[in-house]
Amino acid sequence: MGDSGTNGSHSVAALPTSPLLPIRTPRKAPADDPTADGEPVTPTARLMEPIYIVVTLGLGCPVNLPVFSAGIAAQLARYPRFCSIQVTDEANGGNPRWVRTVVNVDDHTIIPTLDPVAVAADPDRAVEDYLASLPALPMDRSRPLWEFHFLDFPTSEATSTAVIRVHHSLGDGTTLIALLLASARSAADPTRLPAMPEQPARTGAIYAPRPRSKGGVLAFLAWAWSYLVLAWNTMVDVTLFAATIAFLRDPHTPFKYVDHGAASSSRRRFVHQSLPLEDVKFIKNAMNCTVNDVLVGATSAALSRYFFRKSGANNTSKICLRSILLVDTRPTTSLQTYVDMIDSGKSNDVDWGNQLGYILLPFHLAMHDDPLAYVRKAKKTVDRKKSSLEVIFTCKMGESFLKMFGLKAGAFIFGRMFANTTLAFSNLVGPSEQIEFYGHPVVFIAPSVYGAPQALLVQCQSYNSNIMVSLSVDEEIIPDYIQLMDDFVESFGHIKDGASRLSTSVKQE
Structure with a gap:
């Protein structure tokens, strides 16, 4: 440049x-x-x-x-x-x-x-x-x-x-x-690093073995059954991942390239919209789920609203799309470790680079009378994915193919994975307070990506009291991308209203 x-x-x-x-x-x-x-x-x-x-x-x-x-x-x-x-x-x-x-x-x-x-x-x-x-x-x-x-x-x-x-x-x-x-x-105290939300410590890459419960035969059987379920889910997920690379392709929708070779970075548009973190946590608590479940559910609701308006499809139709969920496979690292790395000019203590595993996360397009159905479905889907070693296997499979067959084979697999799915989705955790960069207070943080052969990428980033939803779209495929962003806001509002009614009914009971 x-x-x-x-x-x-x-x-x-x-x-x-x-x-x-x-x-x-x-x-x-x-x-x-x-x-x-x-x-x-x-x-x-x-x-x-x-x-x-x-x-x-x-x-x-x-x-x-x-x-x-x-x-x-x-x-x-x-x-x-x-x-x-x-x-x-x-x-x-x-x-x-x-x-x-x-x-x-x-x-x-x-x-x-x-x-x-x-x-x-x-x-x-x-x-x-x-x-x-x-x-x-x-x-x-x-x-x-x-x-x-x-x-x-x-x-x-x-x-x-x-x-x-x-x-x-x-x-x-x-x-x-x-x-x-x-x-x-x-921003409140420039002498210290930003405060980050508490996260469960992770000593391994992704999966921590379930501890064996003390008890009799039933406890042992429950413990053993959890590993059998893990093995079965992993086998199914890895098989579907391999099928996706080989032939399994998402149906055509307004979010997807007809020909994956038509991808172009020069038509990208980047838009973002903040959602109150307090509202997201309210929904999470009302439905006994996670923040990620709420965001996946809101994304599914927004895509459904956009799809049925754009396509004119029957409201009773149900379509399953898949997102590539990129997962960092490293153990948890503190911000202080990165500071020490910058000060020393050496990256020995930080496991750097691109160490990503991939999860094929289904997104269901449907028109539900109850907006909370999107979050319930998202929770069920995400919980199922948590009981699988898909992310570990896909990470190791990618590394093995690169070593055995070279960069061209790896690029082919990488390209097919993106081309045969519909979108990419990620959710990053940010500071729980306002920060400043070199004396400049930061009002919002909106990360995004371009260059992947998909027409739609969704990134969520928590920061201070908000969660920023960022869309990276090919404006030729999704020309009314502002409307799609509005659908996120409207869908989230309906889900919040549903959670409010749920909380009210629970209190009355």
């Missing part, structure tokens, strides 16, 4: 649109390079070549670029992946590796030139249009693959906006968000 330092700017139209290619160079790494051994780019990271993570930050004050740039230089730019480029040496068999380079933060801070008339007329639309232009703008591969874009004008949500774009090879969404939060501080 073209330069844009603190004193310069560029227009979107002036940037080239050539495809990304690895840098080929015969040079050796500098003698003082701490990664002179040439840490290889993992095959999983290479699979992410077309995929980028975009995080929109609403700021509560105007951008102080010198202060923000100094903060980036002191923290984020010191992390090994953020100060390394991918180098492909012919002597190394053409396989890329990470090599340290000098980072000039000004090369990574971009202030675009926007039409002042358009900004004054509709600043929210100006931000949306700029975000939509990012997929068409290539990143400069001679520099580390991350950027900060600053839109220093007020919108209906924030005083200014910062947009972070990061290539997916640097890490998956979970670790990249954690790295960003490790660079943030509590």
